[in-house]
Amino acid sequence: MxxxxxxxxxxxxxxxxxxxxxxxxxxxxxxxxxxxxxxxxxxxxxxxxxxxxxxxxxxxxxxxxxxxxxxxxxxxxxxxxxxxxxxxxxxxxxxxxxxxxxxxxxxxxxxxxxxEEVIDYTGDFPLELGDLRVDKTDVEYDDVNRGERPFFRINILNPTSKAVSPQVMHLPNYLEAQVSPSTIAAGRPGVVTLTLLSDKLRDFGLTQTTIYLGSNPGERVSADKAIEVSAVLLPSFKNITDATRQYAPKMSLSATYLDLGSFDGKKKKRGEIIITNNGRTDLEIRNIQMFTAGLEVSLSTRKIAPGASARLRVTAVASALHKVRTRPRILMITNDPDNAKVVIAVDVKR
CATH class of the missing domain: 2.60.40.10 (Immunoglobulins)
Incomplete structure (x- = not known):
């Protein structure tokens, strides 16, 4: 019992x-x-x-x-x-x-x-969150359509000698969290299920937040308990028809991957990508965001006429990238139904 x-x-x-x-x-x-x-x-x-x-x-x-x-x-x-x-x-x-x-x-x-039989998670718990161990501290909800409720599971382990009742803190209104079981015995695993309520996201594109996992109620928030959460909400093209699609903008990039080489003692490295509209109506760059710190971008124009091009200039900042745990990426949300979301990976040796 x-x-x-x-x-x-x-x-x-x-x-x-x-x-x-x-x-x-x-x-x-x-x-x-x-x-x-x-x-x-x-x-x-x-x-x-x-x-x-x-x-x-x-x-x-x-x-x-x-x-x-x-x-x-x-x-x-x-x-x-x-x-x-x-x-x-x-x-x-x-x-x-x-x-x-x-x-x-x-x-x-x-x-x-x-x-019929209790089956526990058999993988590793390589990361520490306060007194707990977990299998991940970064959660990404990718390619979400409004109305969807995708979920992520974070497997947790109580490595202490006492039972704990983990609490998820600083949840925004567009996230729900459930810890199972509510109380985790010493040496036993559990699961945190994070559900994204996409209807409550305000804007298309990237939304990021930091939540925290404490071992017990009443714990204070601290950096060593942080979980980074990001979600990418896509615009809807459900009403587009074949007849209207032929007049849609068509985005073309000179590259979807930008290799800036090594800083070699420099404070900044720069690169450029050309965006071309091969469609029949204006291409709109509705949103441009960075997944991480350490990048600066500038776009010559957000509205690109048919047959025209725009320059996306990318600057990597050494001092800021030094603190980044994940690969730098740039996100663009457009009105091209075939390229509503475009991600450009940036590689720079630190």
Whole structure:
């Protein structure tokens, strides 16, 4: 029988002023026919003693237990739930906690997946994030269309001697994070699932942010816990027809890879790419961005007439590139339906 216990981190839920450390507990993988027990830790902040009248579960497969005596103001208490894992597949069960004299419940949720055999990630965890180890610290959502919800998984390992309850911090509104299981025992693995809500991205092109993974609630943000996240949102051409496509702009590049050689003691290195419009209407460079620091770009014009060309000048800055972990790249978003996104890789020896 597996036991998950969480420490209190204030999060007001209902008018009764009961706060729960974590209203939703993810059990991760649960082995078939092996009941799993979770504990929700809560605090009475109502200003008076309370008594739990009842706890209702969403099905008979989940049985709850709770204190029968009065709970003084400011005191913590635990509600335990046992899920009888007799059905394979994903599960999500709710508990409704009612207090004497109150008609609005506090809802608690446990979820997970019942499997015939628990299968853990068998790869490496080469990177450190605070006290945890992970398989990656960079997440890229590439070629996303508005409305899609792609997800990434980061495998994590708790190498410490104590259980941890990892928390993802500084999430923007266009990202959702789920840690499974909610509590990871010493020496055990877990998974962080990051889902991109593309409808909430403001602009086409590149959006970047930094989020942080802490070992437990209440930890402070620091650089050694950082995860870099980027997403590229593509413009939509779903309404274009074959008849209109023949009049579309057609982008041509002198190169999609720019080798600037070595700095050789210089502070900057420069290169150039020619952009030509072989189409029948104006080519628009709607957005031009860099995936990393250390590059400077200038474009002679963002609107290129049919048959005309523009110059993209690229400057690599040695002092800034020295701190960059990934390969420098330039992103362009255009109105060419066949080249809505163009990426130019830049190579320079540091």
């Amino acid at each position: 597996t036991l998950f216990t969480l420490c209190v981190a204030p999060m007001a839920l209902m008018a009764q002023k009961i706060t729960v450390a974590q209203p939703t507990i993810d059990c991760g993988q649960v082995q078939y026919r092996r009941p799993v027990t979770v504990q929700f830790e809560a605090r009475n902040q109502s200003g008076r003693p309370i008594t739990i009248a009842k706890v209702r579960s969403s099905c008979g497969c989940t049985v709850a237990s709770y204190p029968s005596q009065a709970i003084a103001n400011g005191k913590t208490f635990k509600v335990s739930a046992v899920y009888d894992a007799r059905q394979l597949g994903h599960f999500q069960k709710e508990l409704a906690l009612y207090v004497d004299g109150g008609n609005k419940p506090v809802y608690l949720t446990l979820r997970g997946v019942v499997v």
